[in-house]
Amino acid sequence: GAVVSQHPSRVICKSGTSVKIECRSLDFQATTMFWYRQFPKQSLMLMATSNEGSKATYEQGVEKDKFLINHASLTLSTLTVTSAHPEDSSFYICSAKMGGGNQPQHFGDGTRLSIL
Amino acid sequence: KQEVTQIPAALSVPEGENLVLNCSFTDSAIYNLQWFRQDPGKGLTSLLLIQSSQREQTSGRLNASLDKSSGRSTLYIAASQPGDSATYLCAVPTLTGANNLFFGTGTRLTVIP
Numbered sequence: 404g405a406v407v408s409q410h411p412s413r414v415i416c417k418s419g420t421s422v423k424i425e426c427r428s429l430d431f432q433a434t435t436m437f438w439y440r441q442f443p444k445q446s447l448m449l450m451a452t453s454n455e456g457s458k459a460t461y462e463q464g465v466e467k468d469k470f471l472i473n474h475a476s477l478t479l480s481t482l483t484v485t486s487a488h489p490e491d492s493s494f495y496i497c498s499a500k501m502g503g504g505n506q507p508q509h510f511g512d513g514t515r516l517s518i519l
Numbered sequence: 520k521q522e523v524t525q526i527p528a529a530l531s532v533p534e535g536e537n538l539v540l541n542c543s544f545t546d547s548a549i550y551n552l553q554w555f556r557q558d559p560g561k562g563l564t565s566l567l568l569i570q571s572s573q574r575e576q577t578s579g580r581l582n583a584s585l586d587k588s589s590g591r592s593t594l595y596i597a598a599s600q601p602g603d604s605a606t607y608l609c610a611v612p613t614l615t616g617a618n619n620l621f622f623g624t625g626t627r628l629t630v631i632p
Contacts, residue, residue, distance in 0.1 A: 452619055496563065505551065506618075507551075507565065507568055510555075510563040512561060513560075
């Protein structure tokens with residue numbers, strides 16, 4: 404149980420393109436979803452937290468107009484990288500959890516984004 | 520703000536050896552601590568989750584311990600195998616807000632056949 408599906412797994416596109424990444428909880432309702440970014444040989448850094456039906460909370464230094472997050476239902480959150488540039492190339496991973504503090508987060512398989 | 524550190528950053532061992540990975544965190548007020556495995560270019564696989572009230576958790580050849588008061592956790596891998604080669608991350612959730620995870624810097628493990 405507790406499967407999180409992330410799609411696509413890899414994207415290669417030209418600079419200036421907008422890219423949408425989907426994160427779905429397949430067998431549970433996710434009250435909260437998180438988006439993380441991981442640069443090569445570094446650990447995961449939280450970008451934003453989203454709760455279903457409300458605006459995402461962004462971490463300091465993350466541009467909300469650049470990284471649009473929509474959490475329209477209890478099983479789906481999307482991250483759109485708008486007008487992507489080479490410096491946005493990274494590994495993006497989502498996670499989802501149901502309930503509060505003590506509940507574990509379940510992770511997607513990540514999306515490798517490469518901007519040419 | 521919580522800071523999570525893992526030592527060593529990289530470790531190479533011959534197959535069959537037992538090994539210990541270390542994780543330390545600065546704020547001992549945690550709900551739990553989780554160990555993950557990440558293969559190159561892949562997502563995270565949860566290995567073990569220790570609740571703050573527990574001292575250790577075991578799964579197969581893996582044993583994770585937690586000493587909350589000293590801000591430390593260890594992941595013990597017995598009889599290591601080449602398939603154990605990966606990066607191992609520990610993480611703790613924040614106590615406030617949405618309880619997002621703070622991740623350690625990771626230990627890159629290579630088990631040599």
